[in-house]
Amino acid sequence: MAELPSRLQRLADSLSELEVDAFLVTDEINVRYLSGFTGDSSSLLVSSGQASILSDGRYSAQIQEQCRGIEMRIRSSTQTAQDLILESLQDSRIRRVALEAHHMSVAQFQFFEQGCSGVELVATTGVVEKLRMIKDESEIATTRTAVDLAERVFREMLPTLSSEHTELEVAHSIEQRLRDLGAEGCSFSPIVGAGPGSALPHYQPRNVALGAHQCLLIDWGAKYQGYASDLTRTLHAPQVGDSFKRAYEGVLEAQLAAIDLIKPGMPVKEVDAAARAALQRHGILEAFSHGLGHGTGLQIHEMPRMSPISDEILAPGMIITVEPGVYYDGDFGIRIEDDVLVTESGHEVLSTLPKGLDDCRFIL
Ligand code: ZN
Ligand code: ZN
Numbered sequence: 296m297a298e299l300p301s302r303l304q305r306l307a308d309s310l311s312e313l314e315v316d317a318f319l320v321t322d323e324i325n326v327r328y329l330s331g332f333t334g335d336s337s338s339l340l341v342s343s344g345q346a347s348i349l350s351d352g353r354y355s356a357q358i359q360e361q362c363r364g365i366e367m368r369i370r371s372s373t374q375t376a377q378d379l380i381l382e383s384l385q386d387s388r389i390r391r392v393a394l395e396a397h398h399m400s401v402a403q404f405q406f407f408e409q410g411c412s413g414v415e416l417v418a419t420t421g422v423v424e425k426l427r428m429i430k431d432e433s434e435i436a437t438t439r440t441a442v443d444l445a446e447r448v449f450r451e452m453l454p455t456l457s458s459e460h461t462e463l464e465v466a467h468s469i470e471q472r473l474r475d476l477g478a479e480g481c482s483f484s485p486i487v488g489a490g491p492g493s494a495l496p497h498y499q500p501r502n503v504a505l506g507a508h509q510c511l512l513i514d515w516g517a518k519y520q521g522y523a524s525d526l527t528r529t530l531h532a533p534q535v536g537d538s539f540k541r542a543y544e545g546v547l548e549a550q551l552a553a554i555d556l557i558k559p560g561m562p563v564k565e566v567d568a569a570a571r572a573a574l575q576r577h578g579i580l581e582a583f584s585h586g587l588g589h590g591t592g593l594q595i596h597e598m599p600r601m602s603p604i605s606d607e608i609l610a611p612g613m614i615i616t617v618e619p620g621v622y623y624d625g626d627f628g629i630r631i632e633d634d635v636l637v638t639e640s641g642h643e644v645l646s647t648l649p650k651g652l653d654d655c656r657f658i659l
Contacts (some may be wrong), residue, residue, distance in 0.1 A: 297311070299399035300364045301341075302329045303346045310343060315393040315417050317342040318461035319380065322398035322595050325349045325423040327521065331361045334374060339365075340383050340392075354607075377403060381410045383405050391415045394531045399490055406521040421598065428590055428598045428610035432521060435636060438591065438614055441482070441636055444517040448472045449648060450529070458507060458659040462487040462500035465513070473517050480522035482516035483595045491527065493628035496620060497586055509535045510627050516595065519648030523595045523618050526646055530657040542621050543629050543652050549619040550631045552588060557642035559636055561609045562656075563587075563601045570619045571603070582621035590615050591634060614645070 299307055305375060306318055320326055320339040327333055329341070330348055334357055337350035348358055370379040379490050382651040384392060392411075394404070396418035397401035407416055430438065448469055456465065466485040474480055488498040490508030498512075505511060514527040531539060553570040567587040574580040589595075593612050601605035601615060609615075615637070620630030633646040649655070 299341075299344065299346055300330075302426065303365070306341050306423060307337050307343045307346075309422060310341075310393075311418065313422070313642050314333060315391040315418060317384070317387065317389045317391075318393045318419075318422070319384075319395070319597070320423060321395050321403075321488075322423070322576050323550045325395065325427075328427050328593055330365055333361065333521070334358075338376070338378070338380060340387070342387060342389065343404060345387070349376070349383055351376070351641070359573055377406050377410075379405065382412050384411060386514050387580050389414055391417055391418045391556045393417045396404060396420050399657050416595040424598050427434070427592055428607075430592065430614055430636075431612070434592065435521045435612070435614070437522040437635075438524065438634070439645060441517045441519040441522050442479045443526045444473055444476050444519055445515060446646060449513070449515070449526070450551055452592065453657065456505065456511075456659060458505050459469065460505050460573075461502050462489060462492065462505065464500050465505070466500045466515075469513075469515050471604050476510070478517040478520055479517045485513065485515035486527075487515075488628065489629065491625050494624050494626060495628065496622060499505060500542060507552060507659070508532070509539060509567070510629070511657070512628055513628060514626055514630065514632065516591075521593050523565065523591045523593075524646075525591050525595055525618075525622075525632060526620070526634065526648065527618055527630045528648060528650065528655060529629045529631065533656055533658060539627055539629070540580050540652060541577065542582070542623075542627075543655075545574055545579045546619050546621055546629045546631055547650060547652070548577065548634075549573035549583075550617055552631070553619065554633070554635055554642065554644060557615070559609055559611050559637060559639065563605045563607045563609060563615075564603060566609070566617075567603050567605075569615075574619065576620070579621045584621060584622055585620065588616035588618050588632070609637050611637055611639045 493512035518526040549570040588601035590597035618632030
């Protein structure tokens with residue numbers, strides 16, 4: 296039997312455990328991860344020793360270039376994408392096929408259910424996403440570049456900030472500079488929140504001047520060759536109040552305590568708990584309103600989720616964010632976020648921007 300490219304082989308290896316003879320991949324990001332194909336409207340049908348990419352005529356040349364070792368099936372002008380999937384399932388005499396339940400509409404499911412006589416549909420969740428959790432050498436190298444680009448833009452931008460700049464201008468300049476440096480852009484719309492804006496964890500920057508607020512929270516990341524970085528720093532003015540300083544020290548201690556625990560075999564729950572314990576010691580735990588972090592990769596939010604209800608165990612090759620934060624409505628918010636690689640022996644913090652209270656003082 297022919298050997299498949301390694302990522303597809305790993306999926307094929309999971310077929311017997313799933314008790315299916317093929318896996319239909321319909322999520323665009325999962326298709327890209329497994330095949331290298333960067334277009335859209337295409338799916339993958341994977342059985343042991345065989346993988347087909349099902350697409351349309353616009354993509355024939357691109358697929359030939361990007362997807363070595365994968366059979367290509369192009370639909371005719373009278374077929375829909377679903378018709379081609381159905382035809383491929385029937386041609387390959389598949390009896391039981393796994394579907395990606397999170398990435399299929401009810402209408403698509405009903406179409407297959409009605410059209411696939413003799414083929415049993417098996418709903419699965421997170422199968423390819425679990426493979427994506429462990430990054431290989433090339434993914435780690437690409438993520439390093441995404442982190443470096445994000446940091447470079449931040450360092451360059453800091454001395455240019457002025458009180459007249461609006462939050463939106465700062466967000467746009469981050470995006471533009473990232474593109475100038477060779478990134479595809481931001482990995483998500485940057486959060487730039489001055490003063491009370493920093494108190495909303497998913498704040499959207501507005502057309503308001505940075506002005507004379509006591510703090511400025513910036514959460515941004517680069518997308519480089521598909522891979523995301525995700526960082527947050529909270530800057531503060533020299534006249535910032537004592538309650539801000541105390542909270543900042545608490546958040547920083549929580550972040551460092553959590554990072555310290557990161558190593559293979561560690562339940563993410565325990566990492567999350569270490570951050571919460573530090574926030575509790577500082578009396579600010581009730582102001583922490585989200586999970587501790589998340590995996591990054593081809594998407595900004597990937598597995599593992601770092602939270603008290605996650606059962607994931609850390610393993611070498613995972614890249615996770617650690618981002619405790621506290622939020623005081625109408626007043627200020629503080630979040631500190633770094634990207635951390637789980638290594639064979641422990642961890643490596645990929646981001647290097649300083650984050651001590653004094654390092655983050657700024658004057659507009
Ligand atoms: Zn972030
Ligand atoms: Zn994040």
